Amino acid sequence: MTDLHLPLDRSAGRLAAQIAAGFRAGVRSGRLTAGTRLPSSRDLARDLAVSRGVVVAAYEQLTAEGFLVARRGDGTRIAPLARPDDPPPPPPAPPAPAVPGARTPVDYDLWPGSPDLAAFPRDRWLAAERAALRALPDDALAYPDPAGALVLRTELAGYLGRARAAHTDPARVVVTNGAAHALSALTRLLRADGRTVLAVEDPASARQLPMLQAAGVRLVRVPVDGQGIDVAALARTDARAVLVTPAHQYPTGVVLSPDRRASLIAWARDADGLIIEDDYDAEFRYDREPVGCLQGVDPERVVLLGSVSKTLAPAIRLGWAAVPPPLAARLRTHRLHTDLGTPVLPQHTLAEYLRSGGYERHLRAMRRRYRARRDAFADALRRHVPGARVHGVPAGIHLYAELPPGCDEERVVARASRAGLSVAGARPLWSPGRAAHAPPALVLGYAGLEEGCLVKAAELLGQAVAAGARG
Numbered sequence: 101m102t103d104l105h106l107p108l109d110r111s112a113g114r115l116a117a118q119i120a121a122g123f124r125a126g127v128r129s130g131r132l133t134a135g136t137r138l139p140s141s142r143d144l145a146r147d148l149a150v151s152r153g154v155v156v157a158a159y160e161q162l163t164a165e166g167f168l169v170a171r172r173g174d175g176t177r178i179a180p181l182a183r184p185d186d187p188p189p190p191p192p193a194p195p196a197p198a199v200p201g202a203r204t205p206v207d208y209d210l211w212p213g214s215p216d217l218a219a220f221p222r223d224r225w226l227a228a229e230r231a232a233l234r235a236l237p238d239d240a241l242a243y244p245d246p247a248g249a250l251v252l253r254t255e256l257a258g259y260l261g262r263a264r265a266a267h268t269d270p271a272r273v274v275v276t277n278g279a280a281h282a283l284s285a286l287t288r289l290l291r292a293d294g295r296t297v298l299a300v301e302d303p304a305s306a307r308q309l310p311m312l313q314a315a316g317v318r319l320v321r322v323p324v325d326g327q328g329i330d331v332a333a334l335a336r337t338d339a340r341a342v343l344v345t346p347a348h349q350y351p352t353g354v355v356l357s358p359d360r361r362a363s364l365i366a367w368a369r370d371a372d373g374l375i376i377e378d379d380y381d382a383e384f385r386y387d388r389e390p391v392g393c394l395q396g397v398d399p400e401r402v403v404l405l406g407s408v409s410k411t412l413a414p415a416i417r418l419g420w421a422a423v424p425p426p427l428a429a430r431l432r433t434h435r436l437h438t439d440l441g442t443p444v445l446p447q448h449t450l451a452e453y454l455r456s457g458g459y460e461r462h463l464r465a466m467r468r469r470y471r472a473r474r475d476a477f478a479d480a481l482r483r484h485v486p487g488a489r490v491h492g493v494p495a496g497i498h499l500y501a502e503l504p505p506g507c508d509e510e511r512v513v514a515r516a517s518r519a520g521l522s523v524a525g526a527r528p529l530w531s532p533g534r535a536a537h538a539p540p541a542l543v544l545g546y547a548g549l550e551e552g553c554l555v556k557a558a559e560l561l562g563q564a565v566a567a568g569a570r571g
């Protein structure tokens with residue numbers, strides 16, 4: 101007879117249910133195959149030292165569920181039918197796509213956008229989560245305030261005031277799932293208000309453009325030069341809202357100059373415009389204190405967006421918008437009508453992490469780490485990639501390296517990839533019209549590699565650049 105492997109825990113009771121569960125597991129795992137003949141209820145009862153009624157009940161249950169078939173004269177067998185709760189077999193996996201240029205595994209990940217993920221403060225985050233959960237009243241586990249937990253909005257208002265010279269209070273802060281979410285929600289509200297044209301810097305983050313397009317606004321691209329966005333060019337567009345990265349333009353790394361800051365605010369006042377300030381990595385400035393945010397200059401005309409994606413980890417998906425109170429109320433309603441708010445426990449965890457001072461301590465440590473990495477990398481690029489020019493100020497977690505004239509950006513990226521380097525070309529970040537004239541450049545994220553690795557990566561990049569020179 102088939103060895104049925106039906107472990108029973110007599111102290112747990114419900115023996116018929118346990119026998120039935122054992123059979124189901126055997127069928128699902130494929131151990132008991134269709135057509136297998138089962139022992140009679142009398143024999144099985146004896147083997148298992150249970151009453152016959154227990155086995156009869158289990159067999160009846162399994163027959164009703166379709167696992168077993170019982171025929172007079174043929175005994176009881178495992179059903180030949182498809183198993184009732186079996187998922188259909190998965191389709192065969194498609195063959196892995198061929199990788200052009202047979203890319204070797206990445207040894208040096210310089211793809212921009214991530215902080216040092218190995219530095220995520222796991223223990224401190226866990227401690228903050230424990231403390232938050234312990235203190236969380238039961239009521240807080242109901243549907244949350246769609247604008248965000250008051251405790252987090254309060255902590256964020258304090259932090260943004262201290263660290264970014266923002267003008268905030270809890271009523272102006274809306275918690276979101278990253279800055280991307282705030283941007284998507286906000287753009288939809290703007291469109292509903294008739295602000296259907298949004299000005300965006302050129303170049304800009306390739307990650308954000310599809311989100312903005314999906315929100316149904318028309319994008320106009322406004323060039324960026326060594327002082328930041330060209331406000332005179334902005335004023336010539338029909339946009340009444342603009343998305344900017346004043347503290348550290350993405351990707352070029354320039355800081356919006358004091359004159360441009362003033363003229364941008366003047367534009368907003370004259371044109372009844374709204375400035376959306378993406379403050380994505382402003383905590384990291386290495387040559388001086390970060391420039392205060394624009395929102396602090398005119399909180400009625402500027403919306404400040406931020407998140408923990410560059411300071412802790414993008415996977416946390418926690419961000420915020422500091423907005424004028426009427427817009428905060430509308431964002432809150434938008435959340436109520438679209439997703440009922442951000443998960444509560446991570447909000448309380450971040451609030452606790454801020455309250456304890458841990459977040460700002462972490463930022464100080466990361467600032468030291470990233471400054472050392474940037475210095476080492478920029479220096480190594482100067483030595484190993486002659487003719488390359490690093491743009492912008494020492495800040496953030498990426499740098500923009502213009503390649504020597506005559507370099508073919510795509511070829512350099514492909515060569516680098518074959519050498520085990522993951523790097524992003526800058527061309528996709530420009531509008532099609534300007535991309536054709538933009539000097540070849542790379543956007544290099546350095547936060548996740550130690551200095552020694554960055555020096556080696558610069559050396560390999562130098563070889564890729566030499567090989568990628570045209571002609």
Ligand SMILES: Cc1ncc(COP(=O)(O)O)c(C=O)c1O
Pocket residue numbers: 213277278279280281305307308345350378380406407408409414419
């Ligand atoms: C310019 C810019 N701002 C902000 C973000 C961060 O978005 P989030 O906070 O949703 O992670 C990114 C992400 O790549 C970005 O490129």
